[in-house]
Amino acid sequence: MDFLRPADWEEALAAKAAHPSAVPIAGGTDVMVEINFDHRRPEYLLDLNRVGELHEWQTDGPDVRLGAAVPYTRILDHLRPELPGLALAAHTVGSPQIRNRGSVGGNLGAASPAGDSHPALLAAGADVEVQSVRGTRLIPVEEFYTGVKRNALAPDELIRAVRIRRATGPQQFSKVGTRNAMVIAVCAFGIALHPENRTVRTGIGSAAPTPVRARVAEEFLAAALEEGGLWESGAAVPPSVAAHFAELAAGACNPIDDVRGSAAYRRRAVAVMARRTLGWVWDAYRHDQGRGARCA
Amino acid sequence: MRVNFTVNGRPQEADDVWEGESLLYVLRERLGLPGSKNACEQGECGSCTVRLDGVPVCACLVAAGQAEGREVVTVEGLAGRSGAAEGELSVVQRAFVDAGAVQCGFCTPGLLVAADDLLERVPQPSDADIREALSGNLCRCTGYEKILDAVRLAAARTGEAG
Numbered sequence: 186m187d188f189l190r191p192a193d194w195e196e197a198l199a200a201k202a203a204h205p206s207a208v209p210i211a212g213g214t215d216v217m218v219e220i221n222f223d224h225r226r227p228e229y230l231l232d233l234n235r236v237g238e239l240h241e242w243q244t245d246g247p248d249v250r251l252g253a254a255v256p257y258t259r260i261l262d263h264l265r266p267e268l269p270g271l272a273l274a275a276h277t278v279g280s281p282q283i284r285n286r287g288s289v290g291g292n293l294g295a296a297s298p299a300g301d302s303h304p305a306l307l308a309a310g311a312d313v314e315v316q317s318v319r320g321t322r323l324i325p326v327e328e329f330y331t332g333v334k335r336n337a338l339a340p341d342e343l344i345r346a347v348r349i350r351r352a353t354g355p356q357q358f359s360k361v362g363t364r365n366a367m368v369i370a371v372c373a374f375g376i377a378l379h380p381e382n383r384t385v386r387t388g389i390g391s392a393a394p395t396p397v398r399a400r401v402a403e404e405f406l407a408a409a410l411e412e413g414g415l416w417e418s419g420a421a422v423p424p425s426v427a428a429h430f431a432e433l434a435a436g437a438c439n440p441i442d443d444v445r446g447s448a449a450y451r452r453r454a455v456a457v458m459a460r461r462t463l464g465w466v467w468d469a470y471r472h473d474q475g476r477g478a479r480c481a
Numbered sequence: 482m483r484v485n486f487t488v489n490g491r492p493q494e495a496d497d498v499w500e501g502e503s504l505l506y507v508l509r510e511r512l513g514l515p516g517s518k519n520a521c522e523q524g525e526c527g528s529c530t531v532r533l534d535g536v537p538v539c540a541c542l543v544a545a546g547q548a549e550g551r552e553v554v555t556v557e558g559l560a561g562r563s564g565a566a567e568g569e570l571s572v573v574q575r576a577f578v579d580a581g582a583v584q585c586g587f588c589t590p591g592l593l594v595a596a597d598d599l600l601e602r603v604p605q606p607s608d609a610d611i612r613e614a615l616s617g618n619l620c621r622c623t624g625y626e627k628i629l630d631a632v633r634l635a636a637a638r639t640g641e642a643g
Contacts, residue, residue, distance in 0.1 A: 186499070186500040186501050187500060188482055188500040188544070188546040190546065190549070210544055210547070212542070213542045213543055213544055213547065214524055214539075216544075217503060217524075217541065217543070217544060218522070218523040218524065218542065220501045220503075220544075221503065221522040221523065221541060222522065222523070226501070227501075230500060230501065230544060230546070232546055232547055234547050279524060279617065280524075280527065280616050280617025280618075281537060281595070281613070281614060281616065281617050282524065282527060282530055282537050282538050282539045282595075282617040283524050283539070283542075283617065285536045285537060285538055286538050286539075286542065286543075365616070366616035366617065367525055367616070367617060
């Protein structure tokens with residue numbers, strides 16, 4: 186095994202081009218587990234800890250450009266207003282020690298369907314910024330996941346950043362596990378209201394081979410909210426609408442039975458989380474509406 | 482490969498380090514610092530918690546080469562850092578002893594490092610702060626109550642002293 190230690194991003198891209206089999210390592214919270222348990226013996230480890238840009242973020246555009254190796258702790262401490270859904274998801278990652286090292290770039294690189302950030306990224310809307318010596322590609326996050334632990338990266342590419350739409354409405358995240366800390370999701374659900382274009386986006390984790398959006402549920406809900414004039418009135422979402430949204434969200438799942446839970450349980454849990462998180466974001470939206478009206 | 486870094490304030494050099502080796506292995510097997518414990522090797526238990534440039538991390542998940550040029554504090558360094566006299570314990574360590582927060586002792590080093598970091602960041606933590614800060618450290622003996630007591634005691638003693 187060789188340990189490659191690029192001092193900056195240019196060197197990292199050059200190293201990846203020269204050694205396409207190199208496994209990038211940043212926080213190590215996935216890669217080191219595989220090495221410790223002898224599940225993986227990469228020919229090269231490409232250490233990204235010294236690449237400063239990967240640990241920085243910019244919030245001056247419509248998107249937050251989140252460096253691939255920004256630890257979850259930083260997201261919690263600094264990006265909660267811009268990325269509330271991702272901050273909630275980040276808070277459920279592992280433990281403080283893991284959140285101090287793990288990053289969204291690592292979640293995307295590993296592309297496990299159980300990665301906690303995926304539902305939040307799908308719900309907010311995001312593009313993965315990948316680079317190689319050949320240039321830059323922006324990949325919509327929906328297209329980034331290509332299979333169980335597989336992603337759209339070419340062998341010479343590295344994840345530079347994730348460009349995540351800044352929140353324009355309430356966002357929520359819910360995760361089912363056996364306890365609060367240090368738990369891999371049995372399944373997870375993210376939801377984001379986008380009042381500016383009156384859409385709702387969702388993300389489901391750990392209930393299909395890849396993280397997925399519940400597109401049919403999103404479209405149904407957007408139509409129901411529009412039809413009922415609920416964006417203007419801020420009235421409650423009728424229980425029948427919430428129930429159908431939940432059912433459609435469960436329908437977007439394609440889960441398996443495994444040690445963490447059965448397929449039937451996952452479908453049911455996704456429905457429950459969809460209904461609950463919809464309630465939470467809509468309450469927050471109504472609250473914000475009310476406050477807006479009072480201020481005016 | 483060779484790795485140079487600072488451990489508990491002292492420059493250290495580890496030779497013949499395998500590229501896939503963890504920081505934990507280097508600390509325990511090459512530098513003779515067995516305080517950080519090796520248990521799950523997958524970041525689940527917190528027994529190997531050390532501070533890397535001040536930040537609590539699982540040493541089992543840091544590749545040794547990633548520690549190059551950086552500062553590591555292990556449980557062995559807590560007393561020295563706190564300014565305790567030679568052979569004395571730090572406030573947090575003393576509180577763990579006094580509160581009966583140590584049974585088999587295996588989880589203790591990781592908990593001490595995590596608790597020490599908490600009290601440095603939040604000198605008067607709430608119970609919720611303590612639970613959150615220690616949520617990455619498993620203990621199979623105590624049921625945690627006496628560990629919580631110990632952190633409260635350490636906070637109270639630090640407050641009195643301040």
